[in-house]
Amino acid sequence: MSRYEILSPEGLRTDGRRWNEMRRFSPKMATTTAADGSSYIEHGNTKVICSVNGPIEPRASSARNSERATITVDVCFAAFSGTDRKKRGKGDKRVLEMQSALSRTFASTLLTILHPRSEVHISLHILSQDGSILATCVNAATLALVDAGVPMTDYVTACTVASYTNPDESDEPLLDMNSAEEMDLPGITLATVGRNDKISLLQLETKVRLERLEGMMAVGIDGCAKIRQLLDRAVRDHGNEMARMGAL
């Protein structure tokens, strides 16, 4: 395998971005009519489609809580989404972990107390994988929940940050990992709620020096704020479009 440079001496990454640049982020809202809310996000080559149903009557009695709505999440990796064709089963631990992380993230942001004995079902399909998958899932789910009109306190937005080690041992955070960077560098996935930059989800899976965490988190919080603006614009554009069509 040929070794490529993650970060060239000129400060450019493999896809030509600088350290603080994100890939192209294009959110779309209300993409399917079958669900209460839906969204489609392309973040670079990572593509996720999300649909939200709810609040509905719980499909399983275990999802019935007399005090608040429960949030169930289904994550499905399409067999053709990765580089090698592989079907990920329902029982895959990594998928289960993602589902649980997503449902717990939204459980603290949605006003679940307004809909007792009901369920909000979020279903995510990953059509193409190129890094930052969990983060893109969070963003897609946020957008679909807004579309569904489920009451929530604020936007939950997520992004990833890698930590690159320069040849002189100094470190440099790189915003928004693609899959090549995810493979080679340690990185965090971080989700913030709203404007006050509180962190609701933070995941790190590879070894990294403790001192680097602060820098990565700072860059990540900025990235989340940027994504928040992009999502907000998508929501407003969609609202204007609806008003123009006479739907409102």
Add this chain to the structure above:
Amino acid sequence: MPRELDPTINEKSFILDALNQKLRIDGRDLDVFRELELSFGDDYGLADVRLGKTRVLARVSAEVVKPFTDRPFEGIFTITTELGPMASPAFEPGRQTEQEVLLSRLIEKAIRRSNALDTESLCIVAGQKCWQIRADVHFLSHDGALVDASCIAVVAALQHFRRPDVSIEGEKVTIHTMTERVPVPLSILHVPICVTFSFYLDGEVCLVDATLQEEQLRQGDMTITLNKFGELCQIAKAGGLAINALILLRCAKIALVKAGEIAAIVQRRLEEDAAVRVRRDNLLESKADNERA
């Protein structure tokens, strides 16, 4: 399905009121672990960890298997965990609950994926024979902090374990019994320690080593795994209450201190156990660098 009983409203308000005044009902400070008791079995590779009323047993065993074809130079290391009704009546046998999946994923990431065990040293003949090291974690009693306790148990058991020595002559591999040759310890690259923080009162109070009752009442949690060199192995804050970044960074600093302390306790207990073994099994005689006074 049996469920863990929720704390009563009285208990809940009592505990939260106390936490508001920075007090815990068992009298500990907010960032203090319960007393860690660690004992080893007669055999190598058995560690019994007690953290207050939480008790976790880890057993490490080894067998010779064929390595995975895509990794011919590496041995195999697996960690199995099963939450059974022995730990708490709320756990059903045989069925994997979400809690169990998360717990096993966390331990897996903390210990296996951070390369705490050097799997390349487990290779015997490339592509044909290697050691499979298996750590079985048994939960005997559940009073909170299962992740922290099981991580300590696994790393202690791994460090305590000795595998039979192997010699290779051409194609012939001989596995020497424990009495024939002094068994060899595993090559441990670093000792990861998990510290779980629980958040209350909108993030103003964060506890380490919460008991079961405190765990039931928490609004959010975060598990940080690091070693004494200050390398983060894993962070998992999967949802829950949104917390200010500065508080999370402060937690990471606390975790570093705690990881150092716990690793030191584990190290001390290992040395004490080794000293007992030397006396009991007369191991001084079997050392090559013996002074034979």
